[in-house]
Amino acid sequence: MTPRTIPALLEKAKQTYADHPAIVDGPTTLTYTELADAAERAARAFLASGVRSGDRVGIWAPNRWEFPVAVLGAQTIGAAVVPLNTRYRGHEAREILERSRAAALITVNGFLGTDYVQMLHDAGPLPEHLLTVVDLATGWDEFLARGDDTTEKRLSDAKATVTPDTLADLLFTSGTTGKPKGVMSAQRQTIGVADVWARGAALSPDDRYAIVNPFFHGFGYKAGFVAAFTAGSTVYPIATYDPTQALKLIQDERITVLPGAPTIFTTLINHDDLEAYDISSLRFAIAGAASVPESLFADMRNILGIDEVKGAYGLTECMVATTTRPGEDPEHVAKVVGPAVEGLEIRTVTAAGTDAEPGEDGEVWIRGDNVMLGYFENPEATAEAIDEDGWLHTGDVGYLDEHGCLKITDRIKDMFTVGGFNVYPAEVENTLAAHPGIVEAAVIGVPDARLGQVGKAFVVLHDDGLTADAIATWLKDRLANYKQPRTYVLVDSLPRNASGKVLKTDLRNPPK
Structure with missing residues (x-):
């Protein structure tokens, strides 16, 4: 059975997968034992830096091995992580840090030529609650060293505060008012989303999972590295996407799993030198997070040679809501995003408040364990999104076909x-x-x-x-x-x- 807290997940992974590689990032490889130990060292460093259970930790960095270590380290002591989009400008990042009252920020200067710390300073004085700012490029080792004097008892006491209902993360998403809202998920939910995704992809220790989806996004985080860690798979972070480099990585490392936005696959399909690379190791892919050309899934199988391709639907408030069924005809996959995943219910509801008939458009409603807890410190928005019966009103319009598979047709919201x-x-x-x-x-x-x-x-x-x-x-x-x-x-x-x-x-x- 999959553990329901991050410390328990790490301990099980360490015991089960031990010397199997957990992360391979260029010259850096962490086994599952090393991953658990690194996360624990980060946890000690957070405690030494003044972070406590119930605090928030911002992470503003690209896909690299330290990102999961920082996430798991913060969650080990009961802090919630607040991932920030690497494309944010200073004032956007500052607003998220202010609204979440983050106690620490892990960032990296120099990614794509951007000075993140300077952008933050340019946006105004650093928030008073921000106790520490760590630059992965120059200060990560120094940060970890802070925790060397953290006692075992202090770490154990912090771990003891963690329960399945401890807040795991705040993923900020702007609303129709333009103000960001922090989507809250408990550790059991973040792991639950990851577990559902991992089982749907049949992840195992034999898989080498290239993650091009940003770690700051639920696709790269929960359906990404956390999903891999529930199954003992090996994660290959991709910080910046280049189709030629991606093809080389797939060939050289025998990558088996590659989800991503449709543009990832269209650039590979149309690559001038595609036939020069051996990408026959690819067995599974999901194209999600954007509208999908109807021919894409067939091309992914026929041109890229991927054994199984799936579609999926989710939103920040419920990260993995549907996936298409195993062995589905690519033509059907191109038309629908599948039935509800295990543990969720989906309805489509007309403007009159009645269930829509099969094939009839209605607003998509979702209910189940992995629907968000609510919006951080925003009960009004939470009540507007989730009704008294626990149904999340997504604002998306779609219909269910005769097989119970969902087709998204429009958005009520302007997003x-x-x-x-x-x-x-x-x-x-x-x-x-x-x-x-x-x-x-x-x-x-x-x-x-x-x-x-x-x-x-x-x-x-x-x-x-x-x-x-x-x-x-x-x-x-x-x-x-x-x-x-x-x-x-x-x-x-x-x-x-x-x-x-x-x-x-x-x-x-x-x-x-």
């Missing part, structure tokens, strides 16, 4: 997805509205062949001399690049209904 990352128009609109030359803006998602969708902004100006290029330049340092609109339309006014609400349907489909 759109750029290359697997959620973009909430209100956040972009609020940022644009802060420009002194802009009256207001409305942002929608439009189809894009490479990224699935990208942003398109309709902007009303104060200053007629302001250009689209100038707006884009101004926004560059204020929002992560995936949130930045790819096109701007300068307009005299925005279409509105009688109550004054912007009619985004008219922006998507202008009246003729």
